Amino acid sequence: MYKSLKEILTSAFWFLAGIIILAGIWQIMSLSFSPLILPSPRETLGAMFDLFSSPDARQNFYVSAGRALAALMAVTIMGLGMGVVAGLYPWLEALMKPVKDILLAIPPVALTILVIFLFGSGSLQTVGIAGALALPLVYGSTVSAVRTVDRELLEMTEIFNVPRKVRLWDVYLPAVVFSSLPSVLLAAGLTVRLTVMAEVIVGVTVGIGHALSMSRVYLATQEIFAWMLILLAVVLMIEGGLLYIVKKYLLRWQA
Amino acid sequence: MGTFTGSLNKYLYLGGVIVVLLGWEIVSLTVAAEALPRPREVWNGLMLLHTNGKLWQHLPISLYRTLMGFGLGAALGFIAGALAGFSKPLYCLLKPLTGALLSFPAVAVVMVGMVWFGMGSTLAVVITALFTFPLVYRSTVEGVRLMDARLLEMAAVFRLSKWALWWNIYLPALATALLAGFAFAAGTAFRKTVMAELLGSHDGVGYAMAMTRFNLETAELFAWVMVCLFVVAGIELLAVRPAHKYLRLWNLPDEKRRGALKNV
Numbered sequence: 001m002y003k004s005l006k007e008i009l010t011s012a013f014w015f016l017a018g019i020i021i022l023a024g025i026w027q028i029m030s031l032s033f034s035p036l037i038l039p040s041p042r043e044t045l046g047a048m049f050d051l052f053s054s055p056d057a058r059q060n061f062y063v064s065a066g067r068a069l070a071a072l073m074a075v076t077i078m079g080l081g082m083g084v085v086a087g088l089y090p091w092l093e094a095l096m097k098p099v100k101d102i103l104l105a106i107p108p109v110a111l112t113i114l115v116i117f118l119f120g121s122g123s124l125q126t127v128g129i130a131g132a133l134a135l136p137l138v139y140g141s142t143v144s145a146v147r148t149v150d151r152e153l154l155e156m157t158e159i160f161n162v163p164r165k166v167r168l169w170d171v172y173l174p175a176v177v178f179s180s181l182p183s184v185l186l187a188a189g190l191t192v193r194l195t196v197m198a199e200v201i202v203g204v205t206v207g208i209g210h211a212l213s214m215s216r217v218y219l220a221t222q223e224i225f226a227w228m229l230i231l232l233a234v235v236l237m238i239e240g241g242l243l244y245i246v247k248k249y250l251l252r253w254q255a
Numbered sequence: 256m257g258t259f260t261g262s263l264n265k266y267l268y269l270g271g272v273i274v275v276l277l278g279w280e281i282v283s284l285t286v287a288a289e290a291l292p293r294p295r296e297v298w299n300g301l302m303l304l305h306t307n308g309k310l311w312q313h314l315p316i317s318l319y320r321t322l323m324g325f326g327l328g329a330a331l332g333f334i335a336g337a338l339a340g341f342s343k344p345l346y347c348l349l350k351p352l353t354g355a356l357l358s359f360p361a362v363a364v365v366m367v368g369m370v371w372f373g374m375g376s377t378l379a380v381v382i383t384a385l386f387t388f389p390l391v392y393r394s395t396v397e398g399v400r401l402m403d404a405r406l407l408e409m410a411a412v413f414r415l416s417k418w419a420l421w422w423n424i425y426l427p428a429l430a431t432a433l434l435a436g437f438a439f440a441a442g443t444a445f446r447k448t449v450m451a452e453l454l455g456s457h458d459g460v461g462y463a464m465a466m467t468r469f470n471l472e473t474a475e476l477f478a479w480v481m482v483c484l485f486v487v488a489g490i491e492l493l494a495v496r497p498a499h500k501y502l503r504l505w506n507l508p509d510e511k512r513r514g515a516l517k518n519v
Binding site for chain 2: 010011012013014015017018019021022036037038090091094095096097098099102105106107108109110111113114116117118189192193196197200201209212213215216219221224225227228231232235236239240
């Protein structure tokens with residue numbers, strides 16, 4: 001179903017109107033509160049540019065980005081690996097389900113404190129927390145991807161006696177990797193948020209979570225707002241932009 | 256690849272639980288008790304929370320906040336979602352708000368909330384409502400959109416009265432969306448409440464967990480984590496499962512659906 005240009009333009013118009021209304025409400029409300037409570041949009045943008053030019057803030061950003069990326073890589077490798085194995089052997093999936101259920105059900109903060117108790121606090125711990133909580137997402141979608149691998153293709157490999165190894169590498173893997181890609185991107189947005197959460201609660205000495213905690217202590221509300229906008233931009237870029245591109249171009253053949 | 260029956264899956268699940276418990280027991284034997292309490296000690300910790308009254312002091316507070324925040328967020332989400340489902344401009348208008356709410360890291364919002372509301376119930380309820388809202392909103396919009404266009408067309412052909420239209424087509428579709436969205440959002444609501452409490456409250460499960468960290472009460476922390484898991488499992492059993500059972504009644508194949516319409 002293709003949208004007409006007119007439809008796209010009207011959608012974009014109302015979307016922009018939504019942003020302008022939000023910014024307007026924010027601006028009007030900020031007039032009646034002190035900047036300590038609610039900084040105005042302009043003050044927030046100013047704080048954002050201050051953050052961009054501050055080496056400390058840039059370091060915080062890069063460290064957090066590194067942690068989130070490390071978590072994402074671990075999640076991708078483990079999620080795909082475990083998902084393929086569990087997809088091929090349903091009894092293994094059933095056996096692993098309790099762990100998956102626990103990771104899905106546990107409040108992230110509870111897991112964070114648990115990890116602090118068991119392993120102390122530090123950079124690796126934040127990566128582990130973000131990774132563990134995002135893992136069920138990639139794992140789950142990989143399992144269902146394996147289950148839905150083209151039946152006809154599989155039958156053909158059986159008829160032609162294709163070796164198991166070839167079947168795994170040339171039939172399962174491409175199908176699974178491609179259909180798991182959206183979940184990996186969703187996991188990317190998730191690891192960003194989880195990394196910041198873990199940083200705040202673990203109490204690391206560098207990172208966006210640390211910067212947020214400091215801003216709160218010093219009542220630098222405009223900095224909290226600025227970080228929120230930056231994080232929003234990052235997550236939207238991953239979840240909105242990349243996911244859209246992947247779904248539209250890479251996964252075209254699926255539709 | 257064999258097909259697995261439901262009962263066998265249940266046994267395997269149980270097997271998985273036993274493997275986790277056994278692994279836990281074995282690891283806990285090799286490290287110090289303060290580092291990793293044994294499963295039995297966690298059970299004792301749970302009993303301790305019961306006897307020293309902490310469980311009954313903090314859990315009701317958290318459940319109350321979850322319920323309030325969830326109720327507020329779900330009500331707003333449902334109303335906004337029902338309206339936006341019918342009106343494309345409104346949907347586009349609300350998209351920046353709901354999109355932002357879905358993308359914000361909760362801790363950052365909690366920090367702003369702490370500045371605005373201080374520590375306490377208001378903060379936890381508002382945070383919970385803020386993160387329940389977009390979830391219920393989204394599933395309600397989807398529910399309205401999913402209302403079978405053909406079903407509506409047929410209703411127009413048969414000149415269903417407004418009342419019959421609402422009762423037989425809109426409401427079931429909305430109820431479907433409502434149940435699916437509510438059930439999923441309820442677990443999330445509890446997790447957000449615990450987060451808000453941990454950072455900005457002087458009572459509740461989240462606060463109690465933060466306290467175990469400072470007092471180094473490992474067994475009690477594990478017991479609290481168990482309590483959290485029980486609560487989410489309880490929501491799952493009391494709300495999500497029955498909801499999905501009910502959903503299956505409505506998610507009939509097209510033929511049956513059309514057949515069902517004949518009885519309208």
